[in-house]
Amino acid sequence: MCSSKFFNYLLVIALLLLYQHATAEDSQDGFHGDERDTLLALKEGFNNSFLDGNWTGIQCYMNSTPNWYGIRCINGRVTGVSLENMGLVGKIKPDALVNLAELSILSFKNNSIHGNLMEFSYNPKLKKIYLSGNRFDGEIPSSLLGLNFLESLQLQENNLAGSIPGFNQSSLREFNVSYNNLSGKIPDTRILQSIGLSSFVGNQDLCGAPTPTACSSLNDSSDPPNSNKKNPFFSSTLVVVDVIVLVVLLIFFIIYYKKYKNLKKRMKRRNSVQVDEEKRDAITNNSMENSVPAGEEDRGKLVFFDKNGTHFELEDLLKASAEGLGKGNFGNCYKAMLEIGPAVVVKRLRDLKPLSSDEFVKYVHAIADKKHPNLFPPLAYYYSKDEKLLLYKYASNGNLYNRIHGERGTRDRVQFGWRSRLSVARGIARALEYLHLTIRSQTIAPHGNVKSSNVLLDENDEVLVTDYGLISLIALPIAAQRMVSYKSPEYQGFKKVSKKSDVWSYGCLLLELLTGRIATHSAPQEANGLDLCSWVNRAVREEWTAEIFDVEIAAQRSANHGMVRLMQIAMKCCEKSPEKRPEMAEVLREVEAIKVVVDSEDEEDLSLDQSITDDSLSASTPSMLIADERR
Template structure:
């Protein structure tokens, strides 16, 4: 037996070692970048270089580019950076391809690049580097461009002879000749060597360059070849200018966005985080919130609210003058309740992190969202669009969100029990809303019609009717942000193959049902800093280990007549959470099954003890059959 287990043990150890190695590489690269930040001590980098430096092929740090979670480029140009970078600063950045510190005030010797075998482009020009050109550059077999001009370098030029090297400049230094006579170095014009020691090269006369005799090939340089290089130089110069213009525009936009985000954080500093994760307690000083909202919008270009129906009756100025209460800061923006005189309250949502859309594109997508009308969808009343500000206006749901209804006030006398009939009504309403979204032809524009279904996005009106909100945002949000924040992108199919579909919404709905049935906090809806439970795995283990009485929330397990309906809804939830998307049911089938679950006659049941029907052997058998059915579907 021991010999049979050895290969499996060895495989586990190998996978563990690879995972640990990957994490170690990530941490080492982060520490190397932190060391650079410490050397530069630049206020902008100190604020920006924090958190995750790489997420797959995306970096949130200014000037950093990543591929597969590894740093591949450092582009810090024209930022006035100063300091002496250590020789081993880039030893752990083995995937580095591009490095540019162009036009700064850095000093000291040039770094050792012996561990950066993938480097193609190095630009250290227009700094104050001194000392010799490091010979580690000779080992870079993929090096295509080396720009060292306008520094204080001394010594001789190493024997560069890489066939890949097509751009080279060491002009305006203190280098001394002669130039090594390699084929590569002799292919560059005199301007690449000008303004060094007397006699090395005269930029006005290429024939004056003084080479050593170790390579006789190419001694008779033809004028046609020189002309070709001049043409390439001109093309390269034009390309650099265009890239510089593009870089400046991007840089200004980034700085403006960061400034705006800092202002948003300042506006929200009076809000306290509540258990709902995406909602906050109301601020006692309402005037501060209202003033913060006015400060941001007042600076935007003039415009007005665009109403999506016949709801008009107030304008943007009325909204700004209304009393405001902070509701919270969610994943895609902050929300405020505005109370207008003589009108029902509305919710204003300030959106952030959207894709760059023109007014026409934004309006078209908003029309598609607004045209989706269903009794269980929270309707969009109006929107506001300007270059730097986007607002959504909804009607106010008086009874809050489902997260607070299910989890809020547990263990306190103030809590009103959330009974079975109410939970079944919510499950039915949400299913009908999702079915409508999935069957609506306009939803075909989105890979997942909702994409972010969770308890905090289910609101309850004055009649406790479930209203699904935040639908359609997948069309407005860029994929890297959606993959980090939206629930559907946490589904098994996205984790395994980076794909989502309508069945990802079905998976999210199954997770929501499990949370409704168990009363436990799901890992998919837990607020930041609070640990949730992988409910599908937990329910499976509970039945397998025969502690099934603990599956259902105590607030509904005391209701004797609810047991059959609870088991049926649990079976629906398990089928929705199947790891294989194709085996999950369609929303139409789910609605039909939930409609067949009967409400109990009354929620006033004996609460002195847990219903024995939920603890006896028959329940274990029934629940086990539910999970066995789920196992047949890959759950």
């Protein structure tokens, strides 16, 4: 009897050992069903045809090369998932990484994945996390603080919100949360305070070191909550201070309201005068005398910059018939047809800084002194207390905005070919490089308002850049509202512009030139624009690049390489971080290096081929762009 029980006991132990050995063999042979199920669930969220065909069977076997694309394995366990630049679109569940306990590297960068970030408490061995260039939203999960081996965390260029957790892992070497919607004070941990400013830019509601923005008491959460309740004297003092602050604010509000009412009355009178002037213009056949009102006692003289050129008097200008050219950002423009001499353009300046006569003269002379074949300097100026004018030659072929977008779909439309567009890109780059070389200050944008409507074409279609230097004349609030450089990412985040802001504006203009689409930051009031930088980046990422180029140039297949190269240059100019943008001199060299390949068939028939989904174009564009980024 005893021997029978003993035999049964040995049998149970043997069965348990066999089961344990079989389980261990399954683990070493790569049959981790839980890991495989987790990866398959992750794949289902992406709905990607490539992964659907590739992620089948066993993901990895022992230390052999993994069978699944983007998967890394050691001893049959998944240690890395790297799916970069694949155009993945979908939403990841918070528990998407459960069962991947050996995971050390995770990379989904440069896709279009959305939703909240995953829960990382299941992955204690994670060292490197690359999730930049997606559309993740929500808050940064606190579970990241529990990753004691974390070396790199890249979360830039997403839509993350909320505050930054107090990362302080000694292993953390790389950290970037730039260009999100994060807010609040950056934690005072040793690790985060050692990170450079570039890792936090593009989050305009962040404050505290290393950003230059100081935190107010409302967003500084470094003190423990309700700490003042322990001190009754402090509480009563705080109440008194609050009352004083409220009284002061009330006084300021009353003063502001009075000034606002006075300003409103003045603006109403001014608008009334302007309406009356426009009515008089229509009644009197648009004579310049009605377009530029000035009393006899206040009339000065026209001052010409070129002492040897053709001159005329103010009276001649006022007698000339006038044609309204439109309302610009800084004043109305008129074409004046003089009785003797060529037509001129008169720009009435408004919203200027409170400048004295000497200051105004100094600034306009600085503008006129810039001499370059692709710049359009003023001919003359007029200064009085109530009226400031700049006079220019008349450019007979209009501006670049109308050349790109005008008369689309009509018989009157003159095709705008690749060679002409490249010539325009070069002319603008030459003018900007000259301005950047002759203006030494790094704290202003030498042009400040680079856009297609500020590029003129003369009777020979020569490129003439105008409206440069006005940034020194215009009041800052008006400039920030209307000038293109102030729409740049660095001004939106840190209220700063520089030469690199001009480079950004030039990149946006190149994309407008290549795509034939209107840029949102430089569109006229009556037009609906598009964020071209984001749109082109998305097109390249999702590989529908055949839709990028304007149909008028997409049909010129011999020019494909040049168009792609110019787009690469434009995208480098449009980098969100100013430090990553090239200098204008480097931009010019690269634009000048683009060769014009002449194909007679392409040149003769630009409207012929609407099938612009040419394989070579759609295939070469993303690969060339990616190769350029790697260089």
